Amino acid sequence: MNIKNLLGAGVLALAAVGTAAQAETKLLFNMFMAPQDPFNTLVLKPWAEDVIKATDGRVKIDFAPASMASPQAQMDAVEKGVFDGAYMYHGFLQGRVKLSQIAHLPFINVNAKGSSIALWRTYEKYFADANEYKDVQLLSLFTFPGGPIYGMSDPVKSTADLDGIKIYSVAGNVADMLTATGAGVVVAPAARSYEIISGGTVDAFAGYPLYSATAFHTAQYAKAVTDIPGQMSAPSFALFVNKKRWQAISEADRKIVMDLSGEAFAARLEAIDQLEAKLRKDVADQGIPFIEADESLMTAFRTYGKKLRGDWITTAAELDVDGEAALKFYEQEAKANAQ
Numbered sequence: 001m002n003i004k005n006l007l008g009a010g011v012l013a014l015a016a017v018g019t020a021a022q023a024e025t026k027l028l029f030n031m032f033m034a035p036q037d038p039f040n041t042l043v044l045k046p047w048a049e050d051v052i053k054a055t056d057g058r059v060k061i062d063f064a065p066a067s068m069a070s071p072q073a074q075m076d077a078v079e080k081g082v083f084d085g086a087y088m089y090h091g092f093l094q095g096r097v098k099l100s101q102i103a104h105l106p107f108i109n110v111n112a113k114g115s116s117i118a119l120w121r122t123y124e125k126y127f128a129d130a131n132e133y134k135d136v137q138l139l140s141l142f143t144f145p146g147g148p149i150y151g152m153s154d155p156v157k158s159t160a161d162l163d164g165i166k167i168y169s170v171a172g173n174v175a176d177m178l179t180a181t182g183a184g185v186v187v188a189p190a191a192r193s194y195e196i197i198s199g200g201t202v203d204a205f206a207g208y209p210l211y212s213a214t215a216f217h218t219a220q221y222a223k224a225v226t227d228i229p230g231q232m233s234a235p236s237f238a239l240f241v242n243k244k245r246w247q248a249i250s251e252a253d254r255k256i257v258m259d260l261s262g263e264a265f266a267a268r269l270e271a272i273d274q275l276e277a278k279l280r281k282d283v284a285d286q287g288i289p290f291i292e293a294d295e296s297l298m299t300a301f302r303t304y305g306k307k308l309r310g311d312w313i314t315t316a317a318e319l320d321v322d323g324e325a326a327l328k329f330y331e332q333e334a335k336a337n338a339q
Contacts, residue, residue, distance in 0.1 A: 091172035107230030114338030116266035146231025170207035
């Protein structure tokens with residue numbers, strides 16, 4: 001091969017290397033929950049590994065070793081490019097993302113897998129046109145199992161048991177329902193619940209499943225667990241990425257990522273359901289009683305729950321969504337996909 005041909009081959013090789021480098025996109029995801037949290041280890045990281053594998057490494061997802069922003073600031077940080085992707089609790093997005101709050105309504109959730117699939121399908125069918133995630137690229141929606149009420153000394157079974165006590169809760173409908181029963185509610189991000197519960201400033205806590213209580217090291221303070229049939233709420237989240245970083249990915253690879261996200265990601269929450277079932281058995285084996293709320297408490301919750309449903313339907317109508325139809329669809333899908 002003469003010098004001219006060698007130079008030509010070299011230029012082509014360098015061009016190929018440049019093209020390959022351009023095709024690679026590295027995304028830094030933030031995890032506001034601890035890296036060892038089961039959601040991160042059982043759901044998020046396996047998804048990221050599958051994305052890397054399916055794109056032959058052209059889309060690489062890395063995770064920050066510690067959270068780079070508060071739980072309330074995840075979406076703002078992604079928009080500003082502090083990191084490329086994150087997940088965020090919808091309870092902190094009530095003024096910004098209103099339709100996905102459907103998962104937080106009482107008595108409509110079955111388990112994490114069923115509710116997660118239902119939330120994504122309801123979003124696609126009823127909510128997408130409202131474009132509430134316009135400032136980020138939405139990848140998926142998901143929920144955790146509904147949370148019971150954890151009594152730290154006496155069981156919390158009736159409205160009389162809640163009257164006047166202090167109880168920790170995550171933000172949103174659970175806090176509102178508990179306040180309506182007469183409890184003094186202390187609201188803070190779930191990631192901060194340990195310092196409140198361990199400090200002895202509350203008599204009970206609520207708003208997240210046993211899996212989260214175990215991950216946040218608060219389960220050890222529960223002396224009794226009160227289940228609410230149909231759940232007071234299911235903590236729901238959005239998974240998203242920075243729009244500019246998303247556009248840096250080729251169209252073909254964006255399709256691959258979305259094929260692994262959306263409903264496919266929602267279905268991965270089955271791993272959390274399995275963990276929740278195991279933990280409930282373990283706690284019961286330790287002698288911690290599981291009881292159901294009595295009729296006085298259920299009546300109070302149902303009364304306030306009707307208001308929450310009505311308020312959500314009104315909000316949906318303001319966004320040109322048939323709330324009644326969306327609710328019916330969500331409930332059907334949650335039940336149908338619970339197994």
